[in-house]
Amino acid sequence: MPTSLSLKELSKKEELFSPGHRLCSGCGAPIVVKMVMLAAQYPIIAANATGCLEVSSCISEYTAWKIPWMHSAFENAAATMSGIETMYRSLKKQGKISDEIKFIAFGGDGGTYDIGFQSLSGAMERGHDMTYICYDNGAYMNTGIQRSSATPFGADTTTCPAGSKCPGKLQQRKDLTKIIAAHGVPYVAQASPSHWPDLMKKVRKALEIKGPKFLNIIAPCNRGWRSQTNDAIRLSRLAVDTNYWPLFEIENGVTRITHTPKDKKELMRFLKPQGRFKHMFTSENEWMLTAAQEHVDAYWERLKQEQECFAPQSATRPPNPEHLNWQ
Amino acid sequence: MHRKVAANGNEAIANAMRIANPDVCGAYPITPATEIMQRFTTFVSNGQVKTEMVLAESEHSAMSACIGAAAAGGRVATATSSQGMALMWEMLFIASGLRLPIVMGMANRALSAPINIHGDHSDGMGARDCGWIHLYCENAQEAFDNMLMAFKIAEHMDVRLPVMVGMDGFITSHAIQTMEWIDDETAAKFIGEYKSTNPLLDIKNPVSYGPLILADLYMEYRKAQEHVMSGVPKIVLAIANEFEQISGRKYGLFEKYRLDDAEVAIVVMSSAAGTTKEIIDQFREKGFKVGLLKPRLFRPFPYAEVGEALKHLKAVAVLDRADCFGGSHGPLYVDIASALYNYAQRPVLINKIFGLGGRDYMPDHAEYVINELLQITKDGKVKSVKEYIGVRE
Numbered sequence: 001m002p003t004s005l006s007l008k009e010l011s012k013k014e015e016l017f018s019p020g021h022r023l024c025s026g027c028g029a030p031i032v033v034k035m036v037m038l039a040a041q042y043p044i045i046a047a048n049a050t051g052c053l054e055v056s057s058c059i060s061e062y063t064a065w066k067i068p069w070m071h072s073a074f075e076n077a078a079a080t081m082s083g084i085e086t087m088y089r090s091l092k093k094q095g096k097i098s099d100e101i102k103f104i105a106f107g108g109d110g111g112t113y114d115i116g117f118q119s120l121s122g123a124m125e126r127g128h129d130m131t132y133i134c135y136d137n138g139a140y141m142n143t144g145i146q147r148s149s150a151t152p153f154g155a156d157t158t159t160c161p162a163g164s165k166c167p168g169k170l171q172q173r174k175d176l177t178k179i180i181a182a183h184g185v186p187y188v189a190q191a192s193p194s195h196w197p198d199l200m201k202k203v204r205k206a207l208e209i210k211g212p213k214f215l216n217i218i219a220p221c222n223r224g225w226r227s228q229t230n231d232a233i234r235l236s237r238l239a240v241d242t243n244y245w246p247l248f249e250i251e252n253g254v255t256r257i258t259h260t261p262k263d264k265k266e267l268m269r270f271l272k273p274q275g276r277f278k279h280m281f282t283s284e285n286e287w288m289l290t291a292a293q294e295h296v297d298a299y300w301e302r303l304k305q306e307q308e309c310f311a312p313q314s315a316t317r318p319p320n321p322e323h324l325n326w327q
Numbered sequence: 328m329h330r331k332v333a334a335n336g337n338e339a340i341a342n343a344m345r346i347a348n349p350d351v352c353g354a355y356p357i358t359p360a361t362e363i364m365q366r367f368t369t370f371v372s373n374g375q376v377k378t379e380m381v382l383a384e385s386e387h388s389a390m391s392a393c394i395g396a397a398a399a400g401g402r403v404a405t406a407t408s409s410q411g412m413a414l415m416w417e418m419l420f421i422a423s424g425l426r427l428p429i430v431m432g433m434a435n436r437a438l439s440a441p442i443n444i445h446g447d448h449s450d451g452m453g454a455r456d457c458g459w460i461h462l463y464c465e466n467a468q469e470a471f472d473n474m475l476m477a478f479k480i481a482e483h484m485d486v487r488l489p490v491m492v493g494m495d496g497f498i499t500s501h502a503i504q505t506m507e508w509i510d511d512e513t514a515a516k517f518i519g520e521y522k523s524t525n526p527l528l529d530i531k532n533p534v535s536y537g538p539l540i541l542a543d544l545y546m547e548y549r550k551a552q553e554h555v556m557s558g559v560p561k562i563v564l565a566i567a568n569e570f571e572q573i574s575g576r577k578y579g580l581f582e583k584y585r586l587d588d589a590e591v592a593i594v595v596m597s598s599a600a601g602t603t604k605e606i607i608d609q610f611r612e613k614g615f616k617v618g619l620l621k622p623r624l625f626r627p628f629p630y631a632e633v634g635e636a637l638k639h640l641k642a643v644a645v646l647d648r649a650d651c652f653g654g655s656h657g658p659l660y661v662d663i664a665s666a667l668y669n670y671a672q673r674p675v676l677i678n679k680i681f682g683l684g685g686r687d688y689m690p691d692h693a694e695y696v697i698n699e700l701l702q703i704t705k706d707g708k709v710k711s712v713k714e715y716i717g718v719r720e
C-alpha cells in the first residue's frame with residue numbers, strides 16, 4: 001500500500017536518515033534527504049559524492065544512514081552507483097538476488113555540475129536504472145564557499161569575492177537540469193523543499209520510471225548564503241516564488257511546469273536576505289540586479305514556451321522514447 | 328585438457344577473465360590493453376560469460392564503477408594501461424582502502440609527455456604504493472597463469488585486496504607466443520566461487536562504505552591495511568602451490584635463474600628476463616657464474632626473501648624499465664638496495680635504466696651489463712651506480 005503524501009501518514013514512517021549527523025543547524029541538505037527517503041516506497045541503496053552531506057553523515061564509527069550507503073570519491077557518485085546498479089542487475093539475472101531495490105546517488109552542486117559532470121553524463125547516457133539527486137546550494141560549501149558553476153550571478157564567494165574591481169561572480173549558472181534532459185533520459189525535474197508535496201511526488205515518479213533520472217533540488221546553506229539558520233525553507237520558497245528556481249519536470253521530452261507562483265515576486269526579495277548578494281544593493285552595482293532579474297524573467301518565458309511546444313494540443317511531439325532500452 | 332596454442336598476452340588475460348567469469352566489468356579502452364576488453368566483450372556478446380559490462384566514459388569512472396560493483400557484492404575485473412592507470416590513480420587507493428578484491432590486467436606502457444604508446448613500467452611503478460598487490464609477467468603464459476591466480480589471491484578471505492597483473496605493453500600484450508591453456512573447468516574450479524563480505528546489496532543488513540575517518544582512527548586503519556598486506560606473500564605462495572597441481576608450472580614470489588651458485592646477477596622484471604636468461608646461458612657455457620632474479624610479486628615486495636636470495640653475490644645489476652626523476656635510482660633498484668642494506672656482507676649494486684617507451688632491450692645490452700659486473704668482481708671499481716643503456720648519446 002503506498003503511503004499517502006499526508007503529513008499524518010508520513011510522520012508514521014521510519015526516518016532512514018537519522019538525527020545525530022553533524023551537518024550545520026539550518027542546513028538544507030538533510031531536509032532534502034529526509035524528504036527523498038520519506039517519499040521512497042522501495043528499499044534504497046544510496047551513493048554519495050564527497051561533500052557536506054557525506055563528511056557529516058558518516059564519521060567513523062557512526063553513520064546516519066539506516067540504508068546501505070557508499071561514498072567513494074568526489075567526482076564519481078554516478079559512476080560508483082553505475083557499478084552498484086550493474087552488480088544488482090547481474091546478480092538478479094543470475095537469480096542470486098530477488099529484492100526490488102532502487103538506487104539513488106546524492107551529490108552537491110560541486111560534485112554534480114562541475115567535477116562530477118562527466119561521470120554523471122556517462123551514467124545518464126548508459127541508461128542505468130538510478131535516480132541522481134543534486135542538492136544544489138550554489139557553491140563549494142564543504143571546502144568553504146568557493147564558486148561553482150551553479151553559483152548564481154553576482155554572488156560573493158571566497159574565490160570570486162566581491163571587491164572594488166570585480167563585484168562577485170559575473171557568469172550565469174550552468175543550466176544543468178536541461179543539460180541532463182538533453183541526454184534524452186526519461187525524467188528530470190527541479191524541486192524545492194519549500195514545496196514538499198511537489199518534491200515528494202517527483203521522487204516517487206522518478207523511482208517508478210525505469211532508466212536514468214535526475215532531480216535538481218535547491219538546498220539553502222546559511223553559511224554560504226549568509227542568511228539566518230531558520231531561513232532554509234523561507235529562502236527556498238522565495239527562490240520558487242521569484243522564479244529564480246522554477247519547479248518543472250521534463251518527462252520523455254515533454255516539459256511541464258509543476259508550480260506557477262500565484263504572486264510572482266521580484267528577484268530582489270530572494271537576494272536581499274542573503275549576505276552573498278549584499279554588494280548588489282549598492283548604487284554602483286544596480287545594473288547587477290537588473291541583469292539578474294532579466295535573466296530570471298527570460299528563463300521563465302522560455303520555460304513556458306518549452307511547455308507550450310509539447311503541450312497535449314500541440315502538433316509537435318518529442319522523439320518517441322519507446323525504442324530505448326533502459327538498463 | 329591442457330592445450331598448446333599460439334596466443335598473445337592480451338588474449339591470455341582475456342581468457343583468464345572469461346574463465347573467472349566476473350559478475351561485472353568496468354572498462355575503458357586504452358592502447359595496448361584495449362584488446363583485452365575487445366576480446367572480453369566478444370565473450371559477453373556471445374553469452375560465454377554472465378558478466379554485465381559498464382562501458383564507462385573514462386578510466387576514472389571505469390574504476391569507480393568497479394569499486395561500486397565490488398562493494399555491492401560480486402566478482403569484478405578490468406584492464407588498463409598507462410594514462411588510463413594514471414587517471415585511475417585516485418581510485419586505486421580507494422579500491423584498496425575499502426578492501427575490494429578487484430582484479431586488473433595491465434599492459435604496461437610509458438607515461439606522457441612525450442606521449443608514447445609502447446611498453447615500459449612507468450604506469451605500474453607510479454601505482455606502486457597504492458595498496459594494490461602487483462604481479463608482473465614475463466610472457467603470455469605467465470599473464471594467463473597470474474591472472475587466474477590473481478582472482479584467488481584478491482578474493483582470499485585473509486586478503487580482500489585488489490590485484491594488478493602487469494605484462495609489457497606490445498612486447499607481451501601483442502606478440503604471439505606459444506603457451507598452454509588450462510581447460511576451463513579445471514581453471515574455474517581452481518579460482519572457485521566468489522564469496523562476498525558485507526555486500527551493499529544485502530538490504531537487510533545495511534552497511535556504510537567509505538566513512539570519514541580523522542586523526543583519531545585513520546592511522547589504525549592504515550596500520551591494519553599494512554598488516555593485511557604483510558601477510559600476502561604467504562598466501563601468494565600457497566595459491567602458487569595449488570596452481571602447480573593443476574598446471575605443472577611452479578611459481579614463487581620471484582624466479583631464480585641459475586642464481587644459487589652465481590657470483591654476479593641481473594635483477595629484471597617482465598619480458599626482459601627472457602632475453603637475459605639466454606645471455607646468461609651463453610656466459611655460463613664460458614664458465615662464468617651468472618644468474619638472474621626476476622621479481623613476480625612486486626607489491627608487497629618480499630624484502631627478506633629477496634635479500635636472502637641475493638646476499639651471497641659479489642655484484643648485482645638492477646635493470647629498471649622506469650626511472651624516478653630527481654637524481655634517485657630506478658624504483659626496482661631502490662627496493663633491491665633496501666632488501667640488501669642490513670646485511671654486513673652484501674653485493675656491489677649498480678642500476679641500469681633501459682627500454683623506456685618501447686626501446687628494444689637487445690642481447691648485447693645484457694652482455695654489456697654482465698661484462699661490467701664481471702669487471703667489478705675483478706677490480707672492485709664502479710664507474711657509475713646509475714646509467715641509461717641502449718640510449719643514443
